Amino acid sequence: MAGVCWCVLAAVLLLSVCLWVPSEAVGGAKSRPKPQRRPPKKPKVNPVDSTPPAQNTDIQQMTGTWYLLNTASKCSYLINHGTSVEPTVMTLERPSASDQTLSVKTKTRHNHQCWEILQVYHLTSTPGKLVLKGSRPELNTDIVIGETDYTSYAVMFYQKRDKITVKLYSRSVDNLSEPMLAKFEQLAEKHGLGLAFLFPFPTYSHCGTVDQDHIINCVPTC
Numbered sequence: 001m002a003g004v005c006w007c008v009l010a011a012v013l014l015l016s017v018c019l020w021v022p023s024e025a026v027g028g029a030k031s032r033p034k035p036q037r038r039p040p041k042k043p044k045v046n047p048v049d050s051t052p053p054a055q056n057t058d059i060q061q062m063t064g065t066w067y068l069l070n071t072a073s074k075c076s077y078l079i080n081h082g083t084s085v086e087p088t089v090m091t092l093e094r095p096s097a098s099d100q101t102l103s104v105k106t107k108t109r110h111n112h113q114c115w116e117i118l119q120v121y122h123l124t125s126t127p128g129k130l131v132l133k134g135s136r137p138e139l140n141t142d143i144v145i146g147e148t149d150y151t152s153y154a155v156m157f158y159q160k161r162d163k164i165t166v167k168l169y170s171r172s173v174d175n176l177s178e179p180m181l182a183k184f185e186q187l188a189e190k191h192g193l194g195l196a197f198l199f200p201f202p203t204y205s206h207c208g209t210v211d212q213d214h215i216i217n218c219v220p221t222c
Contacts, residue, residue, distance in 0.1 A: 034189040051144050051157050051191075053128025059094065059102065061150040066169035067206070069176070071199045072188035073165040086110065087206045091171065093182075102130065107207040116205035116215045117149045134160075135221050146187060153180045155187055165192055173203035 068088040071078065076087070093103040102121040107114060115210035121130040121143060132141040141160045152169060157173040158165045168184040170176065188198065216222070 006178050016208070031091055052144060053126065053144050054148050057128030057145050058062055058149075059123065059127070060151070061155035062098065062145065062148070062154070063092045063094050063102070064171070066154060066171065067091070067173050067203065068167060068201045069170050069173075069203065070168040070184060070201065071186075072164060072167075072191075073198055073199070074163065075165065077197050079197075085199060087202040087204065089206050097165050107210060109205075109207055113214060114210050116207075116210040117214065118163070118217045120219050132158075133221055147183065152177075155184055157191075164193075166191065167191060176203070 004212070015189045016114075066089070068090065070134070071085075088106065088108040091105040091107075093105075095101070095103065103125070104119040104121055106117045108117075109115070119132060121132055123130060128145040130143040130145075132143060134140050141158055142158040145161075146155045146166075148155050152175065153171070154169045156167050156169065158167065166184070166188045168181070185195070185198065188194075
């Protein structure tokens with residue numbers, strides 16, 4: 001223990017010699033060095049806050065069917081099982097033009113069985129920004145519609161507890177364009193999600209009608 005204490009003390013003394021340079025005062029007396037101020041901490045910025053939504057996002061035009069083509073994420077499940085993901089399709093519906101929510105139906109397959117997950121996205125005061133509420137506020141998922149032309153593709157950002165996932169959706173699986181895929185890769189790269197974290201989804205064999213026993217109702221939360 002004495003050896004450890006001595007090492008710590010020696011390090012502190014060495015640091016003080018490096019940082020403090022004594023100055024001469026009037027009469028030859030040495031003034032006490034002034035402690036240096038630590039630089040102020042930079043305010044924390046959530047990744048999704050630095051991602052502006054598409055300009056003048058029209059939520060009504062976002063409704064309808066979207067096929068998931070690609071996902072950029074550091075999610076441990078995708079890293080371990082990204083080669084075995086199943087075809088996934090999302091349907092957005094707005095109960096009325098004045099309603100501040102979107103009904104979300106997501107269909108995918110698990111263990112050769114089709115499932116449907118029901119959720120609700122809440123609109124915010126910022127067009128193009130939505131919230132999927134969790135059981136507690138800190139478990140909310142912030143959603144940003146980052147890029148879309150409404151008729152062919154949409155890039156959406158999902159953030160939960162400072163971790164961000166980027167998803168590329170398409171209205172059709174038949175007309176996939178290289179510029180659309182390249183734009184998605186560029187947007188993902190800006191968030192540190194390079195090619196190693198891209199997981200393409202199958203574009204065939206999507207689920208159709210799902211029986212009632214395999215519908216998971218996550219409204220208001222799961």
